[in-house]
Amino acid sequence: MVSAKALETRRRITDATVQIMLTRGFPQLTLEEVAKQANVSKGGLLYHFASKEELLMGVIEEQEARQFQQYQTYREQGLGQMEAFVMLQAQRDEEICLDIDTVVFLLSFLKENADFVEERKKQVHQFFDQLMEQTDPVDAMMIRFTLDGLKMSEHFQFGEPTPDLRQSLINRLLTQARAMDQASENQK
Template sequence: MVSTKALETRRRITDATVQVMLTQGFPQLTLEEVAKQANVSKGGLLYHFSSKEELLMGVIEEQERRQFQQYQTYLGQGFGPMEAFVMLQAQRDEEFCLDIDTVLFLLSLLKENAAFVEERKKQVHQFFDHLMEQADPVEAMMIRFTLDGLKMSEHFQFGQPASDVRQALIERLLKQARKIDQAAK
């Protein structure tokens, strides 16, 4: 079992990685710079992540962990599964827009790590299977793909809706999600 201190150090390192990418750009993402930003030695960083590639996969895993934790929080607050999903996906990640070099590197990294990608696919598939067991699969997929498109347009800042249209879209998706959740009860 991993200690609380080790988990906290890993979290600091992954947070520092994101900060370096966002503030300095992907070309400046070095293990030395991440260690400096995380306030750990390079050896300490290498203890947790043996390479830049492993570090970036750790960032992806940490992001997934945080999303799952937030989803569980919404469920614990009494929201239904579909409504919790919409709320989670509707959160804006304006500060987390990566440049094209970073996106291309991450895509090539994922292509080279089939087992990592397969595990992610399996988790996403299980999550959506669970959601669709409780709802009309077509309605659930319409909500999912609408949110996917919204996230992509915002991430790449291409074709994104005006803020009032975005808000109306989210409100309509939440209303539909509540209907789905109510029908499942």
Template structure:
């Protein structure tokens, strides 16, 4: 097998294990996340799982990193698609649209975040660092930093409303909220 095929196979197995872990937590809660349950769900031996993730914390860290990678890729895509890249608020508008286009209300995200906090709050450090970086980008967006930060916090609040079922707005209101935030990010 060539290195390229081995890398693709390893990546595919890692992704299958991360998806299996999310399915276990969505179906049974974070307490049910065991290496045995994930291996069984993925149809792989526990030894095969341990090759990729030597312990439960590494598995949860992998889930969280996968979410960061997906959000970052979505954000990059939105930055490239923006029709006004050299205008104030460009980065912030991409952040808003990436929220809409990245399935942030997924059960997998909720499970990974809850499991991370329950297992070891230190596992959230990559998320904390990424959000700090995004905050710096938002403050540098050439908009009033307070307004830009309010917009980010509104998006984060919307995310958590969906994650925890806290006053989730109806679809029409949700769309109006996003449109309002995009307008604010153009001023």
């Protein structure tokens, strides 16, 4: 079992990694710089992440864990599955705005780590299979692809909606998600 101190150190390291990528770009991401930013020794960093690749996998896993926890929080607050999904995906996430060097590196990194990617794909498929079992699959995919497109337009800063239009879009998706959740509840 991993200690609370070790988990906190890992989180500081992954947070520092994200901060460096966002503020300085991928070329400035070195293990030395991450250790300095996270206030750990390089040996301490290497204890948790033996390489830059493991560090990036750790960042991805940490982001996934945060998203899952937020989704669970929404569900505990009484939101249905689709509404919780829309709320989670609609959050403005400044971390998605990475420079092109970082995007290219991450894509090549993912290509070289097929097992890691396959595990992520499997988790996403399981999540959406569960959503679509309980609601109209076409409506669920329309919501998913709308949110995916919104995130991509914001990430690449190309064709972004105005803030008012974005909020109207999210409101409409939430209305549709609530109706889908209600229909699913009524079928039980």
